[in-house]
Amino acid sequence: MNPAAAESYRRHDLLDVAPGAWAAMLADRPDLKDVPQVADWALLRRPVILRRSHPGEGGLVPAGLPLPPRDGKRRIGLVLPPEAVRLRVPVALSATRAACPDAWDAVVAEVAALGEAHGLxxxxxxxxxxxxxxxxPYLSGTSDLDLLWPVAGAVPGGFLDGLAAIDARAPMRLDGEMLLPDGGGVNWxxxxxxxxxxAVLVKHRDRLALREAGAILAGDPE
Known part of the structure; x- marks a missing residue:
């Protein structure tokens, strides 16, 4: 993959890393030598996630991985050569049901039904x-249910009201973002x-922007 192709990645994209490139990266990161889970992360086919880029990272892919609470809940920032990573298919909520706590079952079902009703x-x-x-073990009794909602244009009418109604009666907090067609994300x-x-804050891979809520809801381009 060439550097230009790497620029097409968006926030929240999951990336698989070639084990050899992972080992080379760790050789340059002595600070990670004794950090739990990190040494075998790529060998176990665990992905990293694209994070916001910082000055001086041009040509490299900015990535991160979060450790579970028992290992310090640390968020580790990395940079990787574009040829070392490959885009992974996003994970739908429906594919994570086995990992959900039993207490979440009713809310997850409601959220899935709401999405289906609005084509999301x-x-x-x-x-x-x-x-x-x-x-x-990342989840605890105080964990939020974090969701990303990709939209192709306008936010369907009534969707946010429906999500807020579920949130109001849920045993956990519903958090997350609406993902806009241009790759930006706004807290729902x-x-x-x-x-x-x-104005509401829209987060992109390489910048932050303020946009009018009405324009976002209508699907107007930036």
């Missing part, structure tokens, strides 16, 4: 995603609570 497919994020992918709760002319 929720993706897992946060602790649920990482526990599902790795089998490590902030978007729901904002007046149409009010």
């Amino acid at each position: 497919v929720p993706r897992a994020f946060g602790s649920l995603l990482w526990q599902s992918l790795t089998g490590l 709760r902030e978007l729901h609570e904002a007046a149409p002319g009010e």
Whole structure:
């Protein structure tokens, strides 16, 4: 993969790393030598996640991996050569049901039904995603249910009201973002609570932007 292709990655993309490139990266990171889980991460076919880029990282892929609470809950930042990584298919919420606590079953079913009613497919994020992918204990009794909601244009009418209603009665907090067609992400709760002319924060891979909530809801391009 050439560097230009690497620029097409978006926040929250999952990336598989070639084991040889992982070993080479670790050789340059003595600070990670004794950190739990890290040495065999790529050998166990565990992905990393694209993070926001920082100055000086041009030509490299900015990535990260979060450790579970028992290993310090540390968020480890990495940079990798573009030829060392490969895009992984996003993980739908439906694929993580086995990792969900029993107390979440009713809410997950409601969320899935809401998405289906509005033509949206929720993706897992946060602790649920990482526990599902790795089998490590990321979830606790205070964990949020983190979801990503990709939209192709306008946010379907009534969707955010429905999500807020589920959140209000759920035993856990529903967190996460609406993922916009241009790759930006906006917190669903902030978007729901904002007046149409009010600005909300949109996060991109390489920048932050303020946009009017009404324009986002209508699917207007940036």
